[in-house]
Amino acid sequence: MKKLDEIIENIKFGVDYYPEHWPEERWETDAELMEKMGIQMVRMAEFSWHKMEPRCGEFHFEWLDRAVNLLGRHGIYTMLGTPTAAPPAWIVEKNPEILPVDSNGQRKSFGGRHHDCQSNKVYREHVKRIVAAMAEHFKNNPYIIGWQIDNELGNSHDDLCMCESCKNAFSRWLENKYHTIDELNHQWGTSFWSQEYDDFSQIPVPRKTPTVHNPSMLLDWKRFCSDLVIDFQNMQISIIRKISPNQKITHNLMGFYDKTNYFKMAETLDFAANDQYPTGYYFKAPGQPPYEVAACMDFIRCVKQKNFWMMEMQSGPTGGSVIGANPRPGQNLLWTAQSVAHGADEITYFRWRTCLFGAEQFWHGILPHNGVPGRRYSEIQETIQILTPVMDDIHGIVQKAQAGILFSYENEWAIRLQPQNPGLKYDEVVFKYYKEFYKHNITVDFVASGADLGKYRILVAPLLYLMTPELEKRLEKYVKDGGILILTMRTGVMNNNNVCMSENPLPGKLAAIVGAKVEEYDSLYEKNVILNMKDWKGIGEHWCDILSPASAVPIAIYGSEYYKGKAAIVKNKYKNGWVYYIGTDPEEKTMEYLMEKILTDAGMFREKTGNVEIVFRKGRKKEYLFVMNHAEEDCVAEVPGGWNAEERIQLKGYEVKILERNCGNDKSGRQS
Amino acid sequence: MKKLDEIIENIKFGVDYYPEHWPEERWETDAELMEKMGIQMVRMAEFSWHKMEPRCGEFHFEWLDRAVNLLGRHGIYTMLGTPTAAPPAWIVEKNPEILPVDSNGQRKSFGGRHHDCQSNKVYREHVKRIVAAMAEHFKNNPYIIGWQIDNELGNSHDDLCMCESCKNAFSRWLENKYHTIDELNHQWGTSFWSQEYDDFSQIPVPRKTPTVHNPSMLLDWKRFCSDLVIDFQNMQISIIRKISPNQKITHNLMGFYDKTNYFKMAETLDFAANDQYPTGYYFKAPGQPPYEVAACMDFIRCVKQKNFWMMEMQSGPTGGSVIGANPRPGQNLLWTAQSVAHGADEITYFRWRTCLFGAEQFWHGILPHNGVPGRRYSEIQETIQILTPVMDDIHGIVQKAQAGILFSYENEWAIRLQPQNPGLKYDEVVFKYYKEFYKHNITVDFVASGADLGKYRILVAPLLYLMTPELEKRLEKYVKDGGILILTMRTGVMNNNNVCMSENPLPGKLAAIVGAKVEEYDSLYEKNVILNMKDWKGIGEHWCDILSPASAVPIAIYGSEYYKGKAAIVKNKYKNGWVYYIGTDPEEKTMEYLMEKILTDAGMFREKTGNVEIVFRKGRKKEYLFVMNHAEEDCVAEVPGGWNAEERIQLKGYEVKILERNCGNDKSGRQS
């Protein structure tokens, strides 16, 4: 029998499967259809608590054994989900206190999913019992390759939970962080509005107040919520690792969903997984722009700095109370190829067959309601055939990036709490920079603020609002050593506890590498501001830092408002590197102009390719160029030389072409 | 003394009167003014519980006796309302648990109306006591002609009530429907998200959850709420029938208001009544379009398939916190004539005099606040004179319709819960088809899905989303026997428990009569779709069924999207009848084109008459043609021959002309 690692390395395609939703007579048909299609694994059981434990302590895994084994006989392995995203009615009946409470103080009802309080000790006992029982039961089943903990942790919990148990857990978390109440009062600045606490037990959760809560408290609440979710995951992981140390453990993350710090969450996982629905959550067509989907993949690759699995890849129209657009012919291949290009080693499609009942009865799977294979089945079958050899060759090899974007959950939370200007959103600013790299087909890493910065030729650190002395030092070193650093407005505004910096003008100590300081700032409402740049008249939005350059050279000067003539964007040589400080939020055309200049100066410029995304991947035997047309319309893509192809290749709407050459044949020296 | 039936048959005009709001000295003046105007009946007491029972069990009907008798002496009869829409403060003080609870779990306050839980047993005891006492007291009063139960039942209860009592009542209702919890689990598909119930008592009411509830549960909740309202009504009816079996019982329904299934609700009524405010609820001018008002009247006529009463007909500007447009000169006659044309045998105007206080102090009546007759009094007085002889002649004679629209509350609820596309609303689709018949002055019946279909030449069944084997059979028979059936997108999607059909492609077994099946579907967001039709380039909205015709003939072909060239609308000969399947939501001009074709094929085509509505009514002695200009502007209407009138008659803005001829003089053979 093969070793688990070997098995896993070979798995490239799977489906999310819910045998409990279908008559057992059908299972065999499903397995045959899967096998025929090229499916090698299924995820199962992540919402089947009641089926596995219909009464407290009474376990029924027989049905799941039968499903696992039947699939196994068809060469299909199983990843099991712990079912803790949906505690059954009998638990809620017994312990109604596990139902979560929102910021209005309202206890939510049973009836959906994630109707749970993750800090609740009684609930955790229930969780421990089911997880341990599952792990024990399945530890020796040769078809079980591993575990997904819960499902999309953090999802559905946005305004939850603010119950007494969470209040107590928050108090303990704060005590652990600040040790004394005096220190907390000092760090939070509770002398404002007479909010001094005499004891940790007095501190509320952020339920609705007549006005607004202390921003330091709100940021700590965000941190606490993230830590709570991670702790809830890790509690499960440690149970499984103890019982079944060799099976792999992952979790299905959700791109840039921000309830939980995924860098921290992924630490205990064997590998990361991602859920992706490119048409978006059926709110608009044609769905998420392809650069955002690409960014999600890049992000998930970066949380563990290695390739990842897709645990839920859209296969059909999404839908709840309304139904999304039907994926166009070609999109299944396109989306799959894009995932692979950005680092997915495995693709699990959600879901095998469209469910007949429940809240997701219109969240379509590969098979339609009636179970008869149709267009989606064929397209995905073909997708598997096309991509399998490529995936075999590039499996496990991580893309290298010359460009990094420093991504910080804490900054995202802080900017969400206080956006500075109604038009500023952390993720939108991040995407704005990402998009420019994407247009030029430059691979990007998302970098945690504690990670190694030195490997990037260029590093964008957008909205670096919260600042620590350590980070200041690391950024200085990065530039000193030759890096190109891009900083933006609102850098260094706050210390790590969301308290304003008071010792220096903005951007604080970083002024030394920026070669300029912020004299004043202005928040823009009805008007934008003009930016005079070399042969370009640009537009800035939302925010204006009015810069006073020392050593820095202005590259954009305000052309309107009372600070007309003052510097808006500056560039500074610092030791072996360069720092750009972008004191406003450039609208897209201006950003495009600006980043072209910066990329040219950095020697990283490549021609833009319109709607066509081009990704280079190096395999063991060959090199690949994924050429992907994300538009509905046909187009002509210009590809670099050396690929045994015309320089201009035709692509139909939504078409993908994967060019190949043997390794070592690259004449352009391109690395990524 | 006249018999009650004879009295009632003679009543054509009434007012809603609240003597308790005015000094008793004024009553005589009011009665004289009513008598002079032609008023024959009043509705009273439906909000006077405290006046009649100021303390538990202490009844005071003397004031009402005096009012009834004084009016009676002026030839004015009384219909009494049971006062259960407004339990007094002393009941709420004694039993605060009767206050209703919303989906947030919030118990509402006393202070408006309908602050009651209709399942609450204690409240029902209070209701029984007052209803029995009233019935007993008034059973022999010769001026009392009958009863209205409560007031606009279901109104103000939209997000109510979700209290413990309702939770228990819902459990019992479910147990009664499904018998065993296993059957419920099976029918609802509770294996999705581990929602299996072990006992009926575990089932929640649909209070807010972190995500969303099971759609089968939500549809059953809608059914339960409707049944609860009906049960609350019928409990009162049975008390009155027992005590006073001869007096008539009705309820004031509200057109297409959908909290309660009016087909079911009307079963126990002697006749249906309707409340209508054509300027709408003061949200926009010029208010509800006239075709919607006409549809309401047709609908109320159809709930018992016989003529009805108007229990509240708008007489002045509506108003609450804001005030609606003042009815234009002529509109009182116009609205009254339209009601009569569509089947109202009696018109009660709301209200006699504008109230000085309370939440409806700006919901204007016939008399202004100061009680001096003005324009509205004169116009309605003239209305009565004009319409009385016509109404005498057509009284009790029900219009015949050649066209039917199948109307289903359950489909409306299901589509409201899951609209499929954000632009789809059940009632709007129903109105869309109704409007085309209206434009051609073709009388329409709204048909319950269990009613006799055979009498209609053409039957539209829009959004027949929930399907049963029985209905499939009845539709097949209708077509087989020569009927023309129009089906639409989303037909046959669900079984009756809101679970997706799984055995066949859509539209399920009906594919046999449609002569086509649905290959795929697509939900439209930012774009519409082009429809290529014979000499017409149409537009489809919201939804596209991609049809694969077998025997059916395409009459519209998609002209855009990836299904360009596929069939969108088909027509199929099935035995002696025809079936049209309209796989998209045609925008108005396209719908107009389509329905003209269909009506022409059906031999039902009549010229459209613009803003002029023309209704034919046959009386005992004469035939009538109501010619109604609903526009502000003057116009010329073309009328058919044989009416002793020019072919083209002039109508001022909002003018009505009623043409007459003796029965048997029709040379055109027109029936409806």
Next chain:
Amino acid sequence: MKKLDEIIENIKFGVDYYPEHWPEERWETDAELMEKMGIQMVRMAEFSWHKMEPRCGEFHFEWLDRAVNLLGRHGIYTMLGTPTAAPPAWIVEKNPEILPVDSNGQRKSFGGRHHDCQSNKVYREHVKRIVAAMAEHFKNNPYIIGWQIDNELGNSHDDLCMCESCKNAFSRWLENKYHTIDELNHQWGTSFWSQEYDDFSQIPVPRKTPTVHNPSMLLDWKRFCSDLVIDFQNMQISIIRKISPNQKITHNLMGFYDKTNYFKMAETLDFAANDQYPTGYYFKAPGQPPYEVAACMDFIRCVKQKNFWMMEMQSGPTGGSVIGANPRPGQNLLWTAQSVAHGADEITYFRWRTCLFGAEQFWHGILPHNGVPGRRYSEIQETIQILTPVMDDIHGIVQKAQAGILFSYENEWAIRLQPQNPGLKYDEVVFKYYKEFYKHNITVDFVASGADLGKYRILVAPLLYLMTPELEKRLEKYVKDGGILILTMRTGVMNNNNVCMSENPLPGKLAAIVGAKVEEYDSLYEKNVILNMKDWKGIGEHWCDILSPASAVPIAIYGSEYYKGKAAIVKNKYKNGWVYYIGTDPEEKTMEYLMEKILTDAGMFREKTGNVEIVFRKGRKKEYLFVMNHAEEDCVAEVPGGWNAEERIQLKGYEVKILERNCGNDKSGRQS
């Protein structure tokens, strides 16, 4: 040592200072910077309860003594705030019942400010203790000039408090007003919807109901809430007056903020104070229009009919979660000069230094976060130098106004509860009339309905919706004695208890002086109405009174709708005066035309001066003309003769020029 009155008379500039937010070492620097700038007073301690009483009954005023004395040594006096806007956590822990409850029945959380129930007796005991202790401790400190009670009372309490204590307080308030429950039932018209109360204890607070509450109850609730706030203030005032009778007491009002009747609230104050943030609450730029800011100042001057203090004058960008526009160079002087011109004798800037933490960390003060004086410091320092001599001369002298606008909180509340038309807002209609006077640089008083009307040449009484016999008499006398009265649509609709008038057509008894009555009315929705006036085709919005003139002369005739040809605006000579009745809501150009006619007829016409506001003030030695350009653009202002200036003077964007001349040199006879 100087007497308090003398000290206070000399104080012209102050800052809001929070020494507790900064290290004590910094205080000396702050005091020096203040002194250098020209600051003479600070307001302190209004949010420092916990600092002063960290445990129940344990008082710590030492830190505040040190701050007061240190500042005093720099010639800076102190006004203390009572800290009751922010009860500390230990009080809430001990008495959670003081947390306020909203209309959903939700008890709010600790964590912002104003998390208090002002009717709660336990809370009042806490308040009494701290206020008495402060007053006792500081009564003899020579640097303490007086007290501000709480902070912006009524702010943050909009949907609060509806707890049991408030319910009981409301009951007692009602019992005090109506004496018997029968009288209340009679006055409120509770016979509508069976809402009769048997006892005051049954009356709810206006928590959410299934429909809507009785409008008479809602108006009394508004009155009660206002009275409760005033009572809460006066309780504190009486404690301080008893202990320290000579120190002055004020409160920082907020312009037209309408939770509390400021006319009534100001009665017990020594003088009124105002908080003003002309950029608005960071929602839009360029913020509040200057005429609205002017109106706020005029209003606060009128609440006590004498000059006032600015207790919080914006000095920098406002900000919470987002940050407002940065005040443009010149605006600090401009805003300060405008305040002085309209009656501020003193200006306190909010706040000294921008706070580093808490909810207002972006509500910028004079000094930036880093404490280094910058542009704002310089501009305000210059402002002080420029304005001090002018303020010395005009100190205490109240502007005289020839024009009055009758302002009524009760009408504002009533119209807010029932706006009659979605487009009608009381304050907007008030501002509409104010703006016309402002355009012509005519000083306006806001007049309480009980005040002396006789001193105004012209009096506008907009939306005089609630009417009393007393007011009818006073208005009649005003006109009889020669006044020019402007009345509008919806005059005299209600009695004082929000019950419709029933005896006469509108406008009730005032028809005698109007010389016309309202025949009908119409509420406008999608369309406006044309107004035919002498050489002007105007437009009316929202509402149309259709007037039937007796002695009155129409000056506008409806030119559209069914009342085309009927009078819309009339003018009537009554004894020695004139009455205008404006039966619609004229759009701005029409209003401008109309008011120019009226002002010309009244002999009050002056040329408009565009964006330039010109205010005349008479001092002891000189007369002043404040010429203020509120626009960003430069402009030329035309000034009247006699000012030793060109007739046309140049003003830069946001520039102020203050022209001077000796008293008695006025050749134009201008008084105001």
